[in-house]
Amino acid sequence: MTLRVITPPATLGMLGGGQLGRFTLMAARAMGYRTVVLDPDPGAPAGAVADEHLVAGYDDVTALDRMAVACDVVTTEFENPPALALDRLAGSTPVAPSPRAVAIAQDRRLEKAFLEDSGFPVAPFQVVDADSGLADVPAVVPVDHPSVLKTARLGYDGKGQREVGSITELHAAWAELGGVPCVLERALPLDAELSVVVARTADARVATYPVAENLHVNGILDLCVVPSWASAHVLDRAVGLGMAIADALDYVGVLAVEFFVVNGELIVNELAPRPHNSGHWTLDAARTSQFEQQVRAVCGLGLGATDLTAPAVAMVNLLGQLWDAGEPDWAVVLDHPRAKLHLYGKDQPRAGRKMGHLTVVGDSREEVETEAVRLRSMLSRG
Ligand SMILES: Nc1ncnc2c1ncn2[C@@H]1O[C@H](COP(=O)(O)OP(=O)(O)O)[C@@H](O)[C@H]1O
Ligand SMILES: [Mg+2]
Known part of the structure; x- marks a missing residue:
């Protein structure tokens, strides 16, 4: 470009x-x-x-x-x-990003094929669609092995996914997902989940953020802590893979790469061609937020510094169920000197819907994680 x-x-x-x-x-x-x-x-x-x-x-x-x-x-x-x-x-x-990069990231079949063909590590997978007829499925992903069936398109926050452990379950799950094109993927024993946010300009300048460690609950990001607990070797490799993927896509803008850590090795889970929930902490604890970085990258400006402005930061999502007993009591977060509240201005707090998030900065990972989770637990009046 x-x-x-x-x-x-x-x-x-x-x-x-x-x-x-x-x-x-x-x-x-x-x-x-x-x-x-x-x-x-x-x-x-x-x-x-x-x-x-x-x-x-x-x-x-x-x-x-x-x-x-x-x-x-x-x-x-x-x-x-x-x-x-x-x-x-x-x-x-x-x-920016290019229609081609978005097309790849929005279809798990194209995404996996792109990653595999480019030599990036992915979980063993197999396409399930009308053409595959399920007859020769699963050849790569054995059915006696727990697997995850994911719709090729339009899945997010764990939606459009079913765990399957047998051929009968696979058939049922595929029917439940509407018989649409899917990817069947080996369910992996995760040591951890990590992500890296990468920004790249049209003239191939690149900036990467410190790797985030992510905890998902029911397929939805729940907690994100930076720095990650992973070894320096794993973190360097995650950043290297993120940059290499952005280059391979000739990517322009902010790209997030999600990883699984399995037996100490990194597997690329998926790509998000945009700022990412696991980069929200950059609003409060990075020299440049991922959002400003997106503006800088797509406008061809100099990329901003990505270093942490605190030793550690944690972010927790605020989902719709927090509103079950009415508007949460925001005072506990707003009174806290090291916490920040972000609400998205959505008026329908449905269960599982991302309504906002809060971050806590501090001196250690353990401290910020504990404090962020504690603050959230104090929010609900129920
Ligand atoms: N193959 C797998 N093995 C183990 N856990 C998985 C696997 N695929 C997905 N998950 C879990 O489900 C979460 C959501 O899956 P993901 O493929 O990232 O879809 P989404 O587009 O909904 O984020 C992951 O972050 C992870 O916690
Ligand atoms: Mg994901």
Whole structure:
């Protein structure tokens, strides 16, 4: 990709209006950019902070063309914009990351094939779709071995996944998932889960953040701690893999790479072509947030420093069920000198929905983890 340097007060467009878009546009506005978001939901979190919110579907060509005219560069905050949307925009305005990179990250079949073909370590897997007929499945992933069936597209926060332990369960799970194209993957005994956020510019400058250690509950990120407990060797390798993957994709923007640690070895789980939940801590404990970095990367500016501004930071997600007994008691977080509260402005607190997060900085991993979890537990009135 050729480098275009886009400086304020140019206009940055965001496809998708969730919390990732919201934080990115807040960073862009702070720098003096104008901002436009396209999202069909009039209550989308990013809509409230954008100069202009185009309330239209991602396949609405009139809205897409309007966005292309209004914006000097367009980026995305979710991996599922229809190919048509990015291609249409890219026909007349710079789009970063590229439609190709997003297409790979939004389909587990393409993602796994890309990673495997490029020599990156992935879990043993097999495509399950109408063509495979399930007859020769599972050849690579034996059915007597616990496996995870994941829809190829549109899965997130553990949605669109089923654990299976036999051929009968596999058939049932595939039917339950609607018989759509899936990837069947070996269930791995995880020592830990890590992620690295990488930023890359069109002229191949790269910056990486300290690796985060992530704990998932029911497939949803629950807790994220930096620095990770993993060995220096594993952390160096995670950063190296992250940079190599960004290069292999000729990636422009912020890319998050999720890893499994299995028997001390790294396996690439998946790619997120956007800022990532496991990088939210950068708002409060990195020299440059992942959101400002996204603006810098897609606008071709210098990348900001990514070092930690505290010895340790922990982030916990605040999911909809925290609202079961009414609005949580925010005072406990707001009164805390080393905690920060971030709410996304969503008005429907459904169970499992990411409504906000909080971070705690401190002197040690153990301390910040304990304190973040303690603060969250004090929030619910129930
Ligand atoms: N093959 C696997 N072995 C063990 N745990 C897994 C496996 N695949 C997924 N998981 C668990 O489920 C979580 C969500 O899966 P992931 O593939 O990252 O999908 P999502 O797009 O929902 O984040 C992972 O972070 C991990 O905790
Ligand atoms: Mg994931």
